[in-house]
Amino acid sequence: MIKSTTSSLAPHRELPAPTASWHDRKGLVQIGLLAVLLLAPLAAYFLGHVYYVNLASRVTLIAMAAVGLNLAIGYGGMVSFGHAAYFGLGGYVAGISAYHAFDLTPVIAWPIAIPGSDSMLAIWLAAIVVCGLLALAIGAVSLRTTGVYFIMITLAFAQMVYYFANSWPTYGGEDGLPIYLRNSLPMVDTQDPLTFFLICFGGLLLSLALTSRIMKSRFGAALTMARLNETRLATAGIAPYPIRLVAFVISAMITGLAGALYADLNGFVSPTMLSWHMSGELMVIVILGGVGRLYGPLAGAILFVMMETLLGGLTEYWKLFLGLVLLGVVLFAKHGVMGWLAGREHP
Amino acid sequence: MSDAVLSLTHLNKRFGALQATRDVSLDLRPGEIHALIGPNGAGKSTLIAQIAGSLKPDSGGIQLAGQEITSLSVAQRARLGLGRSFQVSSLAEPLTVLRNVMIAVQALQGHSFRFWKPVHRDESLLAPARDALARMQLEPRADTPVSELSHGERRQVEVACALALKPRVLLLDEPMAGLGPEGSARLTELLEALKHEVPILLIEHDMDAVFRLADRISVLVAGGVIAHGDSATIRRDPQVREAYLGD
Numbered sequence: 001m002i003k004s005t006t007s008s009l010a011p012h013r014e015l016p017a018p019t020a021s022w023h024d025r026k027g028l029v030q031i032g033l034l035a036v037l038l039l040a041p042l043a044a045y046f047l048g049h050v051y052y053v054n055l056a057s058r059v060t061l062i063a064m065a066a067v068g069l070n071l072a073i074g075y076g077g078m079v080s081f082g083h084a085a086y087f088g089l090g091g092y093v094a095g096i097s098a099y100h101a102f103d104l105t106p107v108i109a110w111p112i113a114i115p116g117s118d119s120m121l122a123i124w125l126a127a128i129v130v131c132g133l134l135a136l137a138i139g140a141v142s143l144r145t146t147g148v149y150f151i152m153i154t155l156a157f158a159q160m161v162y163y164f165a166n167s168w169p170t171y172g173g174e175d176g177l178p179i180y181l182r183n184s185l186p187m188v189d190t191q192d193p194l195t196f197f198l199i200c201f202g203g204l205l206l207s208l209a210l211t212s213r214i215m216k217s218r219f220g221a222a223l224t225m226a227r228l229n230e231t232r233l234a235t236a237g238i239a240p241y242p243i244r245l246v247a248f249v250i251s252a253m254i255t256g257l258a259g260a261l262y263a264d265l266n267g268f269v270s271p272t273m274l275s276w277h278m279s280g281e282l283m284v285i286v287i288l289g290g291v292g293r294l295y296g297p298l299a300g301a302i303l304f305v306m307m308e309t310l311l312g313g314l315t316e317y318w319k320l321f322l323g324l325v326l327l328g329v330v331l332f333a334k335h336g337v338m339g340w341l342a343g344r345e346h347p
Numbered sequence: 348m349s350d351a352v353l354s355l356t357h358l359n360k361r362f363g364a365l366q367a368t369r370d371v372s373l374d375l376r377p378g379e380i381h382a383l384i385g386p387n388g389a390g391k392s393t394l395i396a397q398i399a400g401s402l403k404p405d406s407g408g409i410q411l412a413g414q415e416i417t418s419l420s421v422a423q424r425a426r427l428g429l430g431r432s433f434q435v436s437s438l439a440e441p442l443t444v445l446r447n448v449m450i451a452v453q454a455l456q457g458h459s460f461r462f463w464k465p466v467h468r469d470e471s472l473l474a475p476a477r478d479a480l481a482r483m484q485l486e487p488r489a490d491t492p493v494s495e496l497s498h499g500e501r502r503q504v505e506v507a508c509a510l511a512l513k514p515r516v517l518l519l520d521e522p523m524a525g526l527g528p529e530g531s532a533r534l535t536e537l538l539e540a541l542k543h544e545v546p547i548l549l550i551e552h553d554m555d556a557v558f559r560l561a562d563r564i565s566v567l568v569a570g571g572v573i574a575h576g577d578s579a580t581i582r583r584d585p586q587v588r589e590a591y592l593g594d
Binding site for chain 1: 399420421422423425426431433437438439440441442446447449450451453454455458459460461462463464465466467469472508512
């Protein structure tokens with residue numbers, strides 16, 4: 001029904017664009033989601049419920065990490081089951097940098113001396129670069145495979161990173177690494193929960209805008225074609241592999257940046273952030289929200305954290321209900337919460 | 348044949364005991380349509396795959412405009428000017444016709460690592476794509492998703508995609524397959540107009556189309572070329588009549 005109305009109403013449909021104007025239902029849903037995410041912590045802050053402000057930051061950062069994953073899975077058709085590697089690595093960049101800044105020791109002493117830093121700007125940049133490099137190496141190997149093999153190989157690489165962190169005593173091994181004082185930004189009090197939430201919110205907006213813009217560009221057109229019909233892309237003379245690899249790296253950078261902020265939110269980073277449970281959670285969020293939908297990760301993250309908080313308060317078996325919801329989405333609403341709220345969308 | 352745009356020299360390909368391509372040499376000259384016909388299982392698809400680059404021959408060589416392309420990938424060959432259509436239409440179904448053709452234009456321009464400028468406002472992509480569609484008389488369907496097109500229209504989109512690459516050679520793999528007499532006649536007309544711009548290597552089952560369009564015909568049986576000549580010669584050849592035309 002929805003499909004036929006949109007296509008008959010728009011005979012001169014422009015190329016499908018990931019973001020929408022104010023006028024249609026999708027645009028309203030998107031703005032609604034952002035408004036809920038922004039207004040709920042504002043209200044909680046002024047009512048004195050700091051817990052809910054931090055909960056909103058958590059939703060925001062998990063959504064941002066899933067926005068990164070969605071670029072790989074949804075837009076690129078690369079089902080990565082190892083994005084916790086980048087989420088956790090981003091977290092460890094924040095943790096390790098803060099640890100050395102606190103200790104006044106260098107992160108690396110040789111061949112060049114890299115000092116620790118408690119500046120968020122430096123940490124973000126480092127997280128983006130380090131996660132990008134790791135994704136370049138992992139992607140270069142993994143993207144030689146497809147399908148189930150790709151899923152398994154990304155999982156295997158992520159587990160290697162997980163066990164490495166687990167067994168490296170310098171940075172706490174399996175106990176993890178505390179960040180005693182939240183990292184800082186010039187002229188901003190990052191200790192304040194609302195301020196920190198707004199920083200996270202800014203990061204989410206930026207990652208959404210970036211994804212939207214990229215998917216409308218030539219690169220996005222090539223990535224879409226690589227997902228829909230690889231042969232067509234190659235026949236046109238564009239090799240799919242480098243296109244996918246670059247998309248995979250950008251995806252990891254977004255997830256890594258979210259991870260760096262997540263460590264600062266919790267004041268703590270541990271191998272849990274690197275574990276396959278985390279990869280699975282991010283994947284569940286993307287699927288819940290709607291694969292390949294720009295705002296899907298946000299819708300998915302809100303739903304996920306709400307279930308975790310509400311049902312988790314009632315029973316420790318809340319994931320049973322999460323499983324049922326996921327089953328429902330996969331069986332009956334393949335386009336996820338966004339498909340249900342905002343209607344179907346042409347790719 | 349120094350003036351040939353595309354030439355195959357002594358191509359051989361074997362799958363186990365099956366000799367799928369047997370010492371095939373043929374060429375394509377500017378301004379002509381060279382048809383390749385043969386019964387099912389003659390090795391036409393295997394030959395096409397070797398020309399397009401998705402299969403490597405065991406021995407022999409392929410030259411495009413004098414350049415050796417035998418070891419190049421599909422994408423590299425496409426960049427050197429080998430445009431092709433597929434036997435089973437290979438388009439991105441959910442995307443619009445225009446979008447499918449735009450990818451070819453984008454590939455021709457060689458700028459796919461551009462992350463900022465939106466393609467839907469990029470006239471340097473839109474204008475050549477519309478132009479290619481116009482030549483296949485597909486302009487009115489530009490904004491229709493491929494999934495809503497008729498079979499014949501998809502065939503035309505395939506050719507438009509290949510044309511948008513400004514190819515030196517068009518490799519058309521059974522473009523008439525599954526078309527009704529009307530669609531087939533229409534595409535025959537379009538191809539006839541096209542051959543002076545781009546020489547076409549045509550693999551086709553539709554004998555009416557082949558005899559009308561082809562300047563030269565090669566007949567492939569059991570992996571090897573058994574006959575070669577203009578349509579009158581091929582029609583008369585007793586070997587061909589026996590092996591292929593069925594009498």
